[in-house]
Amino acid sequence: MIHYTCDRCKRTINTIDQPRYVVQIEIQSVVDDPLDDHVADIEREADEDIDYLSELHQSLEGVVELPDETAGESNHRGRYDLCCNCHNQFMKNPLGRDTMAAIGFSNN
Template sequence: MIHYICDRCKRQINTNEQPRYVVQIEIHSMADEVTLDIDDDIDQLSELHQALEGLACDHLDDEPELDHRGSYDLCADCHRQFLRNPLGRDAVAAFGFSNN
């Protein structure tokens, strides 16, 4: 028998008694669009070549790829909580800091 653990609360999920929910998340980094200021006096191919070179160099200097794909098991309780607040915004707002 396969045993499943909720990735959120770490409780065992007994699939004979309760459903197991699977959340699949894909995160992709999105590059900004390239905009070109094209004048009649400037060689358009040269301008495009410079813009593409800049993109290639910027990409090499960045951190490793931040794309992510994951699959997570949730119990019924965590599934309901996830549907109410998928980005966890309430947890961030719950922190209170003094006005020093």
């Protein structure tokens, strides 16, 4: 029999009595290229010049690409099991935004 543990609260999940929720997260580092929008506009206007613009775009992409080692450090894939209670908490605040707002300071 396979035993599941909630990755958030570390409690055992009894899959017979309660559902098990799986959260899959994929984080990718993205560098926006301001030339992409400009090249896309030009390609739409002049379909006959697509080959020329594609070559230009490919050569410009080579200038902005990050080295593989830097890009790999900020990419992440994860799969997490959650119990019913932790799933409800996750759905209320998936990015944890309210955590910092809950800390109160005096107006001194």
